[in-house]
Amino acid sequence: MRAFVSFSILALIAVGLTLSLSHIPFGTDRMQVANYYLNHGVADTGALNLVTAVVLDYRALDTLGEMTVLFIASLGVGIFFSWPKKEGSEEDGKRGLPPASLIVRRGSQFLFPLILLFGGYIFLHGHLTPGGGFQGGAVIASAFLLMFLGNTGYHLRQKPLAVTESLAGITFVIIGLIGLGVSGYFLNNFLPKGSEFTLFSAGVIPILYAAIGLKVGAELSGIAANMFQSRSER
């Protein structure tokens, strides 16, 4: 019965997708508003990466909403792990876990600052290269994840993470409010655009992406810390 219901739902969705996709020929030009973004994006925003121009200038408010969703998700993870465990539930056997080999430990400690640096590079160059705050933040969190995996008993305090995350989020909103005050609409790019192909260009976009990078990095590291550290260690 269950399999039959599953397969009928699948067949229904497959037919629907096939019917609708058959009207969308692959690889054809269907751009309407995107033509404006492509042709005026650099002049309007100063960002050479036009995806960044869309994400952080034309649709920056949506990015604020996206950050809110990620924040709520990490908050939810924190709440789930802060419930007291039931008595007698497995306090997972990682206490007795032997340390990883010397190569793994030293290797992860050697790579840790380099990965952090690379993450910072990615989010600071989000307006010039295929990068950005979310990618850079994910790379930064992967550095912390590597430390958790390579070093038994690695400890990450939650307070600095929370402070970083809050400051970054507040920075984003304050920049938006300054834009509102200066020119009348929220998250307006009020700083000078600068010259193309340089790091300090595109107005507020590098600042916003740095804020997003730090916020996402802190949130994802916080999720990793929540999953690795039990409540007593925090």
Added chain:
Amino acid sequence: MTIGNPMMYVGAVGLIMIGLFTVLSKRNLIKIIIGLTLLDTGVNLLLIAIGYIHNRTAPIITHAHADPSKMVDPIPQALVLTAIVIGLGVTALALALAIRVYGHYKTLDTRKIRELKW
């Protein structure tokens, strides 16, 4: 360039179908979450494939003579950038829930978890 063009759609829809089948038919919570991430990836791939235009490059101006009329649609890419992040958040939340469910019921099998049947 015309050979195998719909294959992009077929692959993306295939991923969506595999993910959906996993969600509907598997009984282990971790496998259901894996199905969700497959579904997520399939949808992202489908959006990117719809935004693709033949013989055009990524919407990034890499040198002074780059031609904006030779670039693909940036909007699906911006949308997928958002969707990947949201998908990550959903996965993390679902895994946290699964860990709590395991701590409470001592099983990840949806058949053995009371108050969770269809």
